[in-house]
Amino acid sequence: MAEADPDITDSALGQYQKRKSVFPKAVDGTFRRLKWAIMVVTLTIYYVTPWLRWDRGPYAPDQAVLVDLAHRRFFMFDIEIWPHEFYFVAGLLVMAGIGLFLVTSAVGRAWCGYACPQTVWTDLFQHIERAVDGDRNAAIRLQNAPWGPAKIARRLLKWSIWLAVSMGTGGAWIFYFADAPTLMHDFLHGTAAPVAYMTVFVLTMTTFIFGGFMREQVCIYMCPWPRIQTAMMDEKSLLVTYRHWRGEPRGSLKQAQAKPGAIGDCIDCNQCVAVCPTGIDIREGPQIGCITCALCIDACDTVMAQVGRPRGLIDYVTFEDASKEQEGQPTTPILKTLFRPRTLAYFAIWGGIGLALLFALGNRTRLDISAQHDRNPLFVRMSDGSVRNAYTVKLRNMESRPRTVRVTMEGAPQARMWLGETGSREAAARSFEANLAPDAVTKLRLFVVSPAGDGGRQEFALVVQANDDAAPSDKHELVLERGGE
Amino acid sequence: MADNKRIDHPTGTETVGHEWDGIEELNTPLPRWWLWTFYATVVFAIGYCVVYPTIPTANGAPGGKLNWSSRDELEKTLVARQTELKPIHAALAATDIAALPGKPELMSQAIAGGAAAFKVHCVQCHGSGAVGSKGYPNLNDDDWLWGGDLATLEKTIADGIRQPEHKATRFSQMPAFGRDGILQPAQVDDVTSYVRVLAKQERPSTSSARGGSLYSANCAVCHGPDGTGMRSQGAPNLTDGIWLYGGDRDTIRQTITNSRYGVMPAWNLHLDTVTIRMLAAYVHSLGGGEAAPAPTPAPADATAAAAPAEAANGGG
Numbered sequence: 001m002a003e004a005d006p007d008i009t010d011s012a013l014g015q016y017q018k019r020k021s022v023f024p025k026a027v028d029g030t031f032r033r034l035k036w037a038i039m040v041v042t043l044t045i046y047y048v049t050p051w052l053r054w055d056r057g058p059y060a061p062d063q064a065v066l067v068d069l070a071h072r073r074f075f076m077f078d079i080e081i082w083p084h085e086f087y088f089v090a091g092l093l094v095m096a097g098i099g100l101f102l103v104t105s106a107v108g109r110a111w112c113g114y115a116c117p118q119t120v121w122t123d124l125f126q127h128i129e130r131a132v133d134g135d136r137n138a139a140i141r142l143q144n145a146p147w148g149p150a151k152i153a154r155r156l157l158k159w160s161i162w163l164a165v166s167m168g169t170g171g172a173w174i175f176y177f178a179d180a181p182t183l184m185h186d187f188l189h190g191t192a193a194p195v196a197y198m199t200v201f202v203l204t205m206t207t208f209i210f211g212g213f214m215r216e217q218v219c220i221y222m223c224p225w226p227r228i229q230t231a232m233m234d235e236k237s238l239l240v241t242y243r244h245w246r247g248e249p250r251g252s253l254k255q256a257q258a259k260p261g262a263i264g265d266c267i268d269c270n271q272c273v274a275v276c277p278t279g280i281d282i283r284e285g286p287q288i289g290c291i292t293c294a295l296c297i298d299a300c301d302t303v304m305a306q307v308g309r310p311r312g313l314i315d316y317v318t319f320e321d322a323s324k325e326q327e328g329q330p331t332t333p334i335l336k337t338l339f340r341p342r343t344l345a346y347f348a349i350w351g352g353i354g355l356a357l358l359f360a361l362g363n364r365t366r367l368d369i370s371a372q373h374d375r376n377p378l379f380v381r382m383s384d385g386s387v388r389n390a391y392t393v394k395l396r397n398m399e400s401r402p403r404t405v406r407v408t409m410e411g412a413p414q415a416r417m418w419l420g421e422t423g424s425r426e427a428a429a430r431s432f433e434a435n436l437a438p439d440a441v442t443k444l445r446l447f448v449v450s451p452a453g454d455g456g457r458q459e460f461a462l463v464v465q466a467n468d469d470a471a472p473s474d475k476h477e478l479v480l481e482r483g484g485e
Numbered sequence: 486m487a488d489n490k491r492i493d494h495p496t497g498t499e500t501v502g503h504e505w506d507g508i509e510e511l512n513t514p515l516p517r518w519w520l521w522t523f524y525a526t527v528v529f530a531i532g533y534c535v536v537y538p539t540i541p542t543a544n545g546a547p548g549g550k551l552n553w554s555s556r557d558e559l560e561k562t563l564v565a566r567q568t569e570l571k572p573i574h575a576a577l578a579a580t581d582i583a584a585l586p587g588k589p590e591l592m593s594q595a596i597a598g599g600a601a602a603f604k605v606h607c608v609q610c611h612g613s614g615a616v617g618s619k620g621y622p623n624l625n626d627d628d629w630l631w632g633g634d635l636a637t638l639e640k641t642i643a644d645g646i647r648q649p650e651h652k653a654t655r656f657s658q659m660p661a662f663g664r665d666g667i668l669q670p671a672q673v674d675d676v677t678s679y680v681r682v683l684a685k686q687e688r689p690s691t692s693s694a695r696g697g698s699l700y701s702a703n704c705a706v707c708h709g710p711d712g713t714g715m716r717s718q719g720a721p722n723l724t725d726g727i728w729l730y731g732g733d734r735d736t737i738r739q740t741i742t743n744s745r746y747g748v749m750p751a752w753n754l755h756l757d758t759v760t761i762r763m764l765a766a767y768v769h770s771l772g773g774g775e776a777a778p779a780p781t782p783a784p785a786d787a788t789a790a791a792a793p794a795e796a797a798n799g800g801g
Contacts, residue, residue, distance in 0.1 A: 017514040221516050376614030380625040380772065383725035388626075390772060420744070420770060421589065425627075447772050 013180070018219055022279035024126055025136035025271070029298025040115045047168070050175035054078075056333060059438035060400035079361065080439075084396055091357045093402060095350055102346035104232040106338050107316075108239050112226065113293035118218050119277075121169065121211040125162055126277060132158040137275055162212045163204070170203030216278035220289055227288075234319075235296050236337055240292045241317040242272075242283045245326045250283075253307060265313050271303050272296035272314055282314055310461040367405065368396040369474045371446070379481040385452030387482045390420075394445045395464060397436035404467045406433050411460035412480050413452060418443030433467075448480060456482055540549055573598075577759045582635045586765060590765060599767025602760050606752070619730055620747055627773035628727045630719045631655055639765035643758075645751030646719070652750055658717045662703065663742025670742075671700055677737045683712040683723050685734060694719045 032152055052064035053079055061068065066075040074081040074089070081088055103110050112119060123338055133139040175183055176197045186192040187200075210218050220225060233239075247266030256263040266283070273298060274279045280289040281297045300314040321331040374390040381387055397403050406432040410418060415427035421444065423432065428449060436442045450458070458480040465473040493511055501512045517679050533539065537553055554669040573594050585592045615624040627633065630643050641655060648654040656708065662668040668676065672695075678694030681687040688696040701710065707720035714722035723730065730736055730745060752761055768774070 015514060016517045016520050018517045131488065217516060217518065221519070335524065374614075376612075377616040377625055379621075380623065381726060382614075382626055382773075383628045383727060385726050388772060390625075421593070424776065445770070 022216065022277065023129075023136045023139040023143070024277045024279075024295070024353055025274040025299075026130055027271075027275040027299050027302070029295075031294035031463060032298050035114060035293065037122065039120050042115060042120055043124070047172050050172065050180040056080075057400050058404075061179060063179055065176060069177060080398065080400075082274065082396070085307060085364065088357060088361065091353060091360075095353050095357075096349045098287065098346060098353065100352055101232050102230050103233065105237055105346060106343045107292075108169060108233055108237045108280060109226065109229055109290070109292040111318075112219065112229075112291035115252055116225075116291075118223070119291060121165075121207060122215045122277060123163065125211040125215075128161050128165070129158060132161065135343060140454070142273075152408060159395050160259075165331050166204040166207035166211070167200065169207045170200040173203050174199050181385065183438070184334055193457055209275070216289060216291075219278065219291055226291075234342065235333075236318050236340055236342075238316040238337070239286055240282060240290060240314065241292055241322055242266075242285070242295065242314050243312070243317070243322075243325070244283065244285075247313050265304070265309050267307060269303055271299040275299040294417070353413050365474050366398040366417050367403070367464060367466050367474055368398065369407065369476045370394050370396075370460055371462055371476050371478055373481075379483055381483070382449070386449050387452075387454070387480075388447055388449045389480050390446065391446045391478065393446045393462065395436055395442045395444065397440060397442065400439045402438050403436050405436055406431055406467060407462055409448075409460055410463055412448075412458040414454045415450040415460065415480060417446055417448040420447060423447075425449065450482065451478060454482065458482070507687070509587060533572075540656070543655055546785065568596075574759045577762055582639045582762050583763060585635060585762075595763045595766035596770045597765045598760070599763035599765070599770075602756070602764050603767055606756065610749075615768070617729075620745075622729055623727070624768050625773060627775075628722060628725055629719055629773070629775070630714075630716065632771055632775070633769070634715045635681040635765055635769050638768050639762060641749075642764050643751065643753040643761050643766075646747060646749040648748065648751045651754070655719060657707070658746065659707070659720075661742065661744040663738075664744075668741070669702065673738055673741050674770075676700055676704065677734055680712070680723050680737055680741075681732070681734065683724070685724070686732060737749040 015028040032229070042057065050063065053062050054064035055062055056075075060080070063075065064077055066073075068075065072083045079088075100111060102263060111124055129139065142151060142154060154264050171187070174187075175342075178196075178470065183192060184195070187196060209334060214222075218343050243265075246262045249262070249264055250266035250268040251259075251263035253267055256267070272283065272298075273279075275298070276282070277293060277295065278289045278291060280287060282290060294316070295312050297312075297316070304313055318332070318337055321337075324331050348439075371391045371393045374392070379387050379389050381463050395407070397405075416430065416433065418425060418428040425447070428447075434442060434444065448460075459477065460480055461477045462474050463473055463475045487505060489500075491500055491657075492498070493500055493509070496511060497587075498511045498513055500509045503510055516720045536550045539551040540546060541550070566621055573591070576591055577595055577598075580588065582592060582634075585595060601628075603611075603615065603633075607615070617623040620632065622628075627638075631637060631646075640653075644653040644655060645651060647658075648653045649767070649771045660667055662676075663670060664672045675696035676699050677696070678687060678690060678693035678699050680690050682693045687693065705764070707713055707718045707721075708713050708723055711721040715722045728736075729747070730740055752764070756764075
């Protein structure tokens, strides 16, 4: 295929190239069914998730998955993430990145072909298109037909359905960021926040335009991912490949009967081109437009079965196997291709990060203390010669219930402390109790005083312990400044 | 060079005809929609220039059909914030400052407001951390010239220190013992020794013994027989380790010789009641705030009031 005919692309290349409409033909087969399954699963997850409820008691929202930007909380079933725990999200993103490496090195552009939202919604829009306009030939006829009442009606119908789907898509997005039933009610009554309407509008329009009109243009011109993927693939990555050594020279069934042996398996029926959602001809070899959705494999397999030839003229084949096959050597078993050092290494990294995240999740404390020493002034000398330091203490109660905690000093044995808001120097002690609101940060001003003649700079720690459970307590190391004495 | 255009076989695309060390460039056409997107951005930019002030002139960037300006935006934000704070200010105006500790939420709002006002009006003398400097009291400690409870602080801030034209101001004046010839330089030296003994900075000596009787005759009326000071006169406690102007011999000698006369503006001429109340709450919260007014001994002789070293609003 290296000797591609220059005529296969636009020979009269101008400065700008008009998009050629693609009307993919309906097809059935293994991969089409896989695509259906993935589409149903991904769309269900997307639309249904915000509506799942999850009981967290009276002090926390009951939405299973909620990104509460206003209160800076992220809820996901039993897990609640605070802003300072954002590294869990960062870890998930790293896992997603490495997961893409893994998938790409093993099965090529499978993400593009099956799971990418652009692919899933384009696929959905193309199904709608076929339902309204008819299959490929009817759609092309309608496209070429002059504008008239029938065509306008069909177009309006198609665009309306697209727009409805788009609105559903944009609408579903906002439910992840607020209580879904409440927001739905407010949204329909026109009392939701302006940002909700703007988000829905923008996502509706992008879905409508990208899914209905831009389609493969997004993949080819706008998306950086296909270009990056090239760097992750090697000669052992699965690729949708036309076995040209088996198919060429192509010729019709009649030609093949006329000249047995001289004509390859490809009967040039063009079914692979007809079903391609990005409008390419896979027989030209690997190309940027191919999202490896494998619909051409289904189409070709169907035809091969009809003409009584073995399946797999177009198939998932690695580069390495392609050259081995051409030279008549035995190919590598699929399992050996999938489980090779590179994919195993990616998997190990991916799994390692996942395990580390799970471990961190299991070990995180839900009660946290941090304190900041006042810098201006660092210390204050009192009338009686004692020295006072001040701190801003933050107690994070990350559980959805109110708790009473005790904060105790460790070290600096002569020092005593009291709370600026409620305590007094007369009542200074080595520990204090604080009532913490549920799922909130309690900020306290703490004074620590140590008597005259207590020496120089001292180190001490504040230890917090919930009164109602024996969960590991948290500790914050601090310094007591005394100046030169 | 540009004549060497050829069709690149693997891609089927024409090259631009240039070649650099064997590297050629494909003349891949841009998608048509990209061009339309570009035109759309141009249209947007023109529209933007029409509705927003964009073109800079000598008089700023006037115009814009929406009459938008960042100053208006700031104004709106400020007004919105003020409206938000109105109920808090009303509550503060209606609450006697001595009753504030009973309303923790209002108290914390007052402290926050006071902290902001402090940064505007007070830091020039008292410093951003309210630690003061020579002649300007540290407001963090527990040494107060005029008293450290909420009501006293509020009065001190409102009426100021030594503002003769302001009737209610806090006023006292330490005589310039040396300069006015009340004490001879040697006597000043002796009193200095005695004061340093009071502050436990020196051992008793013959000088301090002489100074002791001079102190009783001249200083005790305001600073008290034991040197612990008198708040009604703003006379500082001489026995603690805290000095407003300094505790070394030279400084004390200078203080006794020339006296000190610290001042603070009467803030009720400049600020509203609520701001002063918030400032008092903030200063009180810094750590040295006192619970209730200390018992006030009747001043022996107000006209002879003498407050040496320290002066200013409240802290020592």
